[in-house]
Amino acid sequence: MSEWVLDLKGVRKVYRGGVEALRGVDLQVPRGTIFGLLGPNGAGKSTLVKILTTIIRPTACEGTFLGEAVGHKPTLKRVGYLPEHARFPEYLTAREVVHMAAGLSGMQPAVTRGRANTLLERVGLGDWQNKKVGGFSKGMKQRVGIAQALINDPEVIFLDEPTDGVDPAGRRDFRLLLEELRKEGKTVFVNSHLLGELEMVCDRVAILSKGEIKLEGALKDLTGRQVEYRISCGKIDSVFKQSFVNDGTRWEAGDLVVATAAAEEVMPLLDQLRAGGVVIEGLVRKSASLEDVFMEAVGTDTPGAAPKAARSPQPPALK
């Protein structure tokens, strides 16, 4: 079995009317990865997912998905999908929605029964499975959507904005579910504008902008490329303070910020501060956030210069 679930080369999509949504995307995704597909509005994320789920055809595409040529319909039996803003017939119960998805992927009802029950329990809807989804909140509908995406025990799962409308407890449950799926060796593509959420769950991310991959890699490598130490200082003489400022260090609200990943470079500064009678109140090592990485990768490509979700208060991007 190939180590790559997805091994794509030169994916292009030009919609009728001439919009070039994907401009030669190359992407390899290892099996068993929680993979974040990020990008500003209109970047081409949904277009890529629709190509992989055979909803639309690419203009050009080389490579494989689950070892088959992209567009090979039988591959879909091995795939689960939660579309963005998923809507289900309101007159169906949660259980019936899951059974409907099972039927669409050709599962036998006898197999579906037990599995639907387990999955609905797993997404926290055990007591709600016989209630009509028409009466469900947005977050509960999302939970049903996740359950139906998993009913065929897929190898690959696409989740488009899975925690949209889900409350904090539900988001935590979702993270735990992803952990379990990773342990089971599943590959999960998560598309979300909630970068803080993705940062907690993803192994790897790709940042797409204007139809091109701007950055791709292991999350810890991408965020670990920008590290700084912050030394919180007590009272300090202003002239002495200035003597610490150079290309790699600056002061920010009483903190001496040192732009380095090397702890050895910080220790002499601590010694100098202490020798000058300064009380060290704290020392923190900080990596860049995914949001910092995102903003650096897409810069002004974003239509509103910010991801869809409200940006959480963060210190400025590390330089």
Ligand SMILES: Nc1ncnc2c1ncn2[C@@H]1O[C@H](COP(=O)(O)OP(=O)(O)OP(=O)(O)O)[C@@H](O)[C@H]1O
């Ligand atoms: N059916 C279509 N016909 C023409 N253009 C389209 C079609 N679907 C998408 N596009 C265009 O293709 C580009 C990429 O759109 P896509 O929906 O893939 O982006 P996205 O990254 O998923 O955006 P969002 O985060 O807003 O959902 C956009 O310019 C969009 O307007």
